[in-house]
Amino acid sequence: MNLHEYQGKELLKRYGVKVQEGHAVESVDAAIEAAKQLKNERDAHIWVVKAQIHAGGRGKGGGVKVADTLDKVKEKAEQILGMNLVTPQTGAQGKRVNKVLIAEDMYYGEAKDRHEYYMSVLLDREKKRNVIIYSAEGGMDIEEVAAKTPEKIFKEWVDPATPLEPFQARRIAFNLGLTGDAYKNMVRFVTMIYKAYVELDATLIEINPTLKTSDNKIVAVDAKVKLDDNALIRHKEYADLRDITEEDPAEVEASKYNLNFIKLFGNVGCMVNGAGLAMATMDMIQLAGGSPANFLDVGGTANAQTVEAGFRIILSDPNVKAILINIFGGIVRCDRVAQGIIDAYNNIGEIKVPIIVRLQGTNADVAKEMIDKSGLKVYSAIELKEAAELVSKVVAAA
Amino acid sequence: MSVLVNKNSRIIVQGFTGQEGTFHAEQMIEYGTNVVGGVTPGKGGQSHLGKPVFNTVEAAVKATSADVSIIFVPPAFAADAIMEAAEGGIKVIVCITEGIPVQDMIKAKQYIAQFDCRLIGPNCPGIITSEEAKVGIMPGFVFKKGTIGIVSKSGTLTYEAADQVCRAGLGISTAIGIGGDPIIGTTTRDAVELFMNDPETKGIVMIGEIGGGMEAEAARWIKANGNKKPVVGFIAGQTAPPGRRMGHAGAIIGGKDDTAIAKMNIMRECGIAVAESPAVIGEMMAKEVKS
Numbered sequence: 001m002n003l004h005e006y007q008g009k010e011l012l013k014r015y016g017v018k019v020q021e022g023h024a025v026e027s028v029d030a031a032i033e034a035a036k037q038l039k040n041e042r043d044a045h046i047w048v049v050k051a052q053i054h055a056g057g058r059g060k061g062g063g064v065k066v067a068d069t070l071d072k073v074k075e076k077a078e079q080i081l082g083m084n085l086v087t088p089q090t091g092a093q094g095k096r097v098n099k100v101l102i103a104e105d106m107y108y109g110e111a112k113d114r115h116e117y118y119m120s121v122l123l124d125r126e127k128k129r130n131v132i133i134y135s136a137e138g139g140m141d142i143e144e145v146a147a148k149t150p151e152k153i154f155k156e157w158v159d160p161a162t163p164l165e166p167f168q169a170r171r172i173a174f175n176l177g178l179t180g181d182a183y184k185n186m187v188r189f190v191t192m193i194y195k196a197y198v199e200l201d202a203t204l205i206e207i208n209p210t211l212k213t214s215d216n217k218i219v220a221v222d223a224k225v226k227l228d229d230n231a232l233i234r235h236k237e238y239a240d241l242r243d244i245t246e247e248d249p250a251e252v253e254a255s256k257y258n259l260n261f262i263k264l265f266g267n268v269g270c271m272v273n274g275a276g277l278a279m280a281t282m283d284m285i286q287l288a289g290g291s292p293a294n295f296l297d298v299g300g301t302a303n304a305q306t307v308e309a310g311f312r313i314i315l316s317d318p319n320v321k322a323i324l325i326n327i328f329g330g331i332v333r334c335d336r337v338a339q340g341i342i343d344a345y346n347n348i349g350e351i352k353v354p355i356i357v358r359l360q361g362t363n364a365d366v367a368k369e370m371i372d373k374s375g376l377k378v379y380s381a382i383e384l385k386e387a388a389e390l391v392s393k394v395v396a397a398a
Numbered sequence: 399m400s401v402l403v404n405k406n407s408r409i410i411v412q413g414f415t416g417q418e419g420t421f422h423a424e425q426m427i428e429y430g431t432n433v434v435g436g437v438t439p440g441k442g443g444q445s446h447l448g449k450p451v452f453n454t455v456e457a458a459v460k461a462t463s464a465d466v467s468i469i470f471v472p473p474a475f476a477a478d479a480i481m482e483a484a485e486g487g488i489k490v491i492v493c494i495t496e497g498i499p500v501q502d503m504i505k506a507k508q509y510i511a512q513f514d515c516r517l518i519g520p521n522c523p524g525i526i527t528s529e530e531a532k533v534g535i536m537p538g539f540v541f542k543k544g545t546i547g548i549v550s551k552s553g554t555l556t557y558e559a560a561d562q563v564c565r566a567g568l569g570i571s572t573a574i575g576i577g578g579d580p581i582i583g584t585t586t587r588d589a590v591e592l593f594m595n596d597p598e599t600k601g602i603v604m605i606g607e608i609g610g611g612m613e614a615e616a617a618r619w620i621k622a623n624g625n626k627k628p629v630v631g632f633i634a635g636q637t638a639p640p641g642r643r644m645g646h647a648g649a650i651i652g653g654k655d656d657t658a659i660a661k662m663n664i665m666r667e668c669g670i671a672v673a674e675s676p677a678v679i680g681e682m683m684a685k686e687v688k689s
Contacts, residue, residue: 123500125580125610128507160504201499231499233474264639275578276552276607279634280676283658286637287675295638328554328561330537361557362537383565384558384677 001227004052006101007241008205008225015196017189019220020211022103024052031077034102035070046105049076051097054246056224057087057141063097066105073102098245106221109214116209116221117176118142119190121197124157132156132164132194136176139209164194178212185218200238201231250294250313257309259298266291267398268391269314269323269353271307273298273332281326284384288391293320302332307340308347315351321398322354324391326384329361338367342374354379354394358387400572401547401592401599402490402516403466405530410458410488411436412479413470415446422470422494422535423447429532434462455486468524468533469493477502480517484510491583492533493520503581510583517583523553523575534575544569546683547593549586550605551578555634555676559603562680568687571599578607586616594626601628601687603679604670608635609656614664621668628686631665632673633658 003011006024013019021042023034031049038044051063058064063085065076077100086094107114116139124131135153137145146153154175158164166187173186189210197205206224213219232239244252254261260275264282268290272278275297282292294314298306307325314323327337337359345351358381359367371380379394381387403409409426413419414436424447427433435450435458442453452458455467467488471479476495483491491510498520510517518525524534528541540557542564550556556575563570574589576582586606593599606613613633620629636658662672671686673679 123504123580128504128581130504160501160508198501201501203500228500230473230497231501233497234499262639264637266637272554274552274554276550276555276605276634277558277676279607279638280552280555280558280632282638283634283636284675284677292637328557330540330554330557331535360561361540384562388675388677 001229001232001238001242002054002246003225003227003241004054004099004243005050005223006052006099008223009220011200011225012193012196012205012220012223015192015199017192017196017220018217019223020103020106022048022050022101024099024101026081026099028074028077028081031081031100031102032070032074035067035073038102038104042104044104046108047073048103048105049073049080050101050103051080051083051085052099052101053085053090053095053097054243055087055089055095057089058085061085061087061090061094063087077102095246106211106213106219113214115212117212118145118208119193119210120204120206120208121194121202122204127157129157129160130194130197132158132172132190134172134176134190142208158194163198164191166191180216182212182216182218185216189218200225201228201235202226203228250316254296254309254313257306258301259296259306259310259313261313262295263317264292264294265319266293267319267321268395269293269296269317269320270326271296271298271310271314271323272326273300273302273328277326277328281324284388285324285391288388288395290322290391290395293317300331302327302337302340304336304340304343307337308344311344311348311351315348315353320353322356322391322394324356324358324387326358326387327360329359329364333362334359334367335363335370338370341378342370342376345376356381356387356390356394358382358384360384400527400530401596402518402525402572402574403527403531403533405430405432407466407490407531407533408432408434408462408464409466409468409531409533410434410455410462410464411468411470412455412483413472414438414451415441416470419470420447425538426468426532429538430529431531431533434464455482455488459487464488466490466533467492469495469520471495473497473499476520477506480506480520481509484513484515484517489515490518491515492518492522492524493583494522494524494535495519496521498579500580503579507581507583518574519577519579519582521579522577522582523556525572525574526570527572528570536573536575540564541573542569545571545598545600546603546687547571547596547599547601548573548603548605549589549593550575551607552605552634555605558676559605559632559679563603563683564680566680566684568601568684571596580610586612587619590616590620590629594623599627601630601683603683604629604631606631606633606661608633608638608658611656613661617665617668617670620670625669628683629670630673630679630683630686631662631670632676632679633661633665634676
């Protein structure tokens with residue numbers, strides 16, 4: 001689950017991590033109030049207005065602006081709230097900004113006394129350990145740093161049986177070239193970040209930039225935090241942090257039926273049981289001359305209700321010119337799925353796009369007979385190869 | 399022969415009396431699998447499906463000499479069940495549970511490394527040795543006895559491949575579903591190595607998907623060990639949108655071998671026959687074995 005910057009910072013603060021303080025707001029009036037409040041609380045006289053969306057590169061798209069008067073806070077908040085923010089990570093369609101974070105400015109004092117670092121914690125799948133990735137080249141696109149100057153990226157792997165040990169935290173601070181108070185503050189900062197990562201059951205904490213201020217504080221100016229969906233069972237309080245306005249409406253609808261759905265941009269919709277077979281089916285659609293409109297795994301409990309919900313979600317996409325249903329029945333019985341297809345057809349009414357149904361496995365023959373006898377205008381197949389040929393035929397005719 | 403499990407394996411079910419455990423244990427027994435008992439804490443001393451129930455794995459192993467365990471325990475407790483199985487003396491631990499928190503699996507993986515055991519999964523369909531032992535949730539009827547080993551990250555794609563292999567006139571020695579989670583016990587390479595060393599297995603189907611570097615690792619191992627048996631490979635996710643699962647920084651680690659196309663190229667370079675479409679896995683395997 002992705003969190004907004006302001007949510008991530010709130011959680012990190014609970015672990016003693018120093019963050020750039022601020023207040024998240026949804027209106028221009030509230031933005032001005034937040035700026036005044038920061039002035040009273042933190043003696044802020046320069047503010048940063050930051051769009052809160054689930055995508056990076058916000059500054060590049062005009063979603064982060066500095067204001068040095070309250071009038072300018074108003075002006076910037078007016079510009080950013082409600083804008084359609086396009087960044088390198090949002091895709092061309094962009095994302096609507098519903099919230100802004102009014103934050104204090106941390107770039108006070110002389111530029112030469114400040115420095116931006118990069119820091120993240122995530123799982124290294126190869127080593128099966130959590131790793132802290134860090135660099136003195138912060139504030140910019142870390143993938144670019146990794147590609148051009150890999151020697152400037154450091155990694156520290158942590159034993160799962162222990163916390164981040166003090167010698168490791170010291171090594172990180174030394175590798176970043178820090179001394180004195182800044183060194184001590186970095187040791188504390190990275191120790192707390194790692195503790196937060198483990199205790200929050202995060203899958204990613206990325207702080208870019210991690211700022212050394214001109215008075216040697218180490219501060220999280222940004223925070224990208226992802227929580228492990230599997231671990232929400234033991235962190236029920238975090239379920240409220242989900243922002244469904246950030247998700248595709250069709251994906252939100254699908255999740256209500258326990259369907260694993262991802263919207264894509266092609267012309268052939270598909271409904272499959274199992275994630276691997278679903279991806280393979282998408283590949284097959286492409287090889288057959290089509291292009292997948294979605295990923296949809298109906299899971300191990302495909303029944304009339306889920307099949308109908310899947311149909312409706314796929315059909316809500318006007319780009320869809322054909323639908324392929326590919327079920328390999330194991331525990332899922334094909335005759336039940338066939339009944340689901342027949343029911344869905346009757347409930348939805350007229351379905352104008354051609355449907356290809358491939359049912360294989362448990363009771364496949366019974367299912368095919370049911371479909372054939374139902375009078376539904378569907379193309380039915382038993383082997384995957386036949387289904388691929390039917391996709392080619394249908395796409396060519398569309 | 400075959401690998402990991404056979405008709406002599408002595409199997410216990412952890413989470414035996416739960417809904418999932420009960421349903422699949424029944425199916426396993428019906429297939430002819432030698433299920434010798436089960437574990438449900440607090441229900442020790444009872445009998446379930448005609449088999450004894452124990453409070454702990456340790457007690458179950460002592461009483462039944464079990465050497466294989468299959469786990470149907472809810473996600474919050476599954477990593478603990480894996481550690482209990484390892485400590486209790488189980489040699490092959492198959493964890494079906496989906497949705498185990500990553501931090502739990504990191505700990506469990508390190509903990510079980512001190513024992514002489516092998517973990518399959520989690521989040522996997524299990525293992526089946528055709529017509530001998532089904533330690534998993536796969537539809538048994540698809541797997542006809544034969545000489546092809548299958549290793550796969552995905553459940554239904556394993557059944558699909560097995561079905562095609564059988565229709566092509568071959569059969570399956572053992573199929574291993576290694577699971578799709580970021581942290582798993584047995585890797586593609588481990589499974590391939592088992593098949594390469596199994597005299598009964600004459601060819602291998604290796605099915606992977608986007609993410610991680612396991613298929614590339616297995617492919618390089620196959621080449622380094624002289625391509626002793628024909629291997630057909632398939633990678634699902636050529637059309638998957640990038641960046642939907644891994645974070646920004648995640649691309650730094652293992653990023654280069656991550657995409658379907660990159661993996662397929664590495665497999666080809668290592669002498670593996672790559673199926674572009676999932677519909678031709680069976681016929682390609684038949685061709686490879688005959689040539």
